[in-house]
Amino acid sequence: MTNNLETRYSYLCEYLFMNLLNTIKRENDIAIDLLSEEGVMDEWIALMEAKGLLQASQVDKIREVSIDVKKVQAFRDLGRRSFSQEGTHPDLMGILSSYTKQSPLAFDAEFMPLPSQGGSDGLLALLSFEMLQAYQGDLFQKVKKCGSPTCYAFFVDTSGRRKWCSMEICGNREKARRHYSKKVNE
Numbered sequence: 001m002t003n004n005l006e007t008r009y010s011y012l013c014e015y016l017f018m019n020l021l022n023t024i025k026r027e028n029d030i031a032i033d034l035l036s037e038e039g040v041m042d043e044w045i046a047l048m049e050a051k052g053l054l055q056a057s058q059v060d061k062i063r064e065v066s067i068d069v070k071k072v073q074a075f076r077d078l079g080r081r082s083f084s085q086e087g088t089h090p091d092l093m094g095i096l097s098s099y100t101k102q103s104p105l106a107f108d109a110e111f112m113p114l115p116s117q118g119g120s121d122g123l124l125a126l127l128s129f130e131m132l133q134a135y136q137g138d139l140f141q142k143v144k145k146c147g148s149p150t151c152y153a154f155f156v157d158t159s160g161r162r163k164w165c166s167m168e169i170c171g172n173r174e175k176a177r178r179h180y181s182k183k184v185n186e
C-alpha cells in the first residue's frame with residue numbers, strides 16, 4: 001500500500017508539516033489538491049503513520065472525531081503562502097501557537113505530544129507544534145520552493161545549494177527544457 005501511495009506525492013520527507021504542504025501538486029499544467037479527493041485525508045494519515053511520522057496513539061486520538069478537510073486545507077495553504085514569500089507570514093508563529101492552545105497537547109514519558117481533541121483540531125495542533133519546533137531549530141530557513149516552474153513542491157534544502165525537490169525529476173526536466181530552448185533560439 002505504502003509504495004503506491006508514495007508516488008502520489010511529489011516530495012515526501014521526515015517532516016509531517018512538509019508532507020502536508022506537498023498535498024498539492026501540478027500535473028499537466030493543472031493544480032491538483034490531493035486532499036479534495038475522496039478518502040485521501042484518511043489515506044494520508046495512514047501513510048504518515050506507516051512512515052513513523054504519526055504514532056498509533058496520536059492517530060487513534062485524531063480518528064475519534066471526523067476530520068474537517070477544509071480546515072486542514074486552509075492551514076496548509078497558509079503554510080504554503082508563508083514559505084512562498086521572502087520570510088514567513090508576519091504572524092505565523094502567533095497563528096501556530098493559537099492552534100496548540102485550541103487543542104492543548106499532553107506529553108508522555110518520551111515527550112510524544114498527544115492532542116486533547118480529535119479530528120482536525122488535534123491534527124492541526126500536532127502540525128503546529130512540529131512547525132514551532134522547526135522554527136526554533138532554524139529549519140524554516142531551509143524550506144524552499146522547487147525551482148521548476150512546473151512543480152509546486154516545497155523541500156528542505158540542507159546543503160543550501162539545492163534548487164529542485166528532486167534532481168531525478170525536476171532537475172533533469174529543467175535541464176532538458178533549457179537545452180531545448182537554447183537549440184530553438186540558435
Ligand SMILES: [Zn+2]
Pocket residue numbers: 146147148151152153164165166170
Ligand atoms: Zn520539483
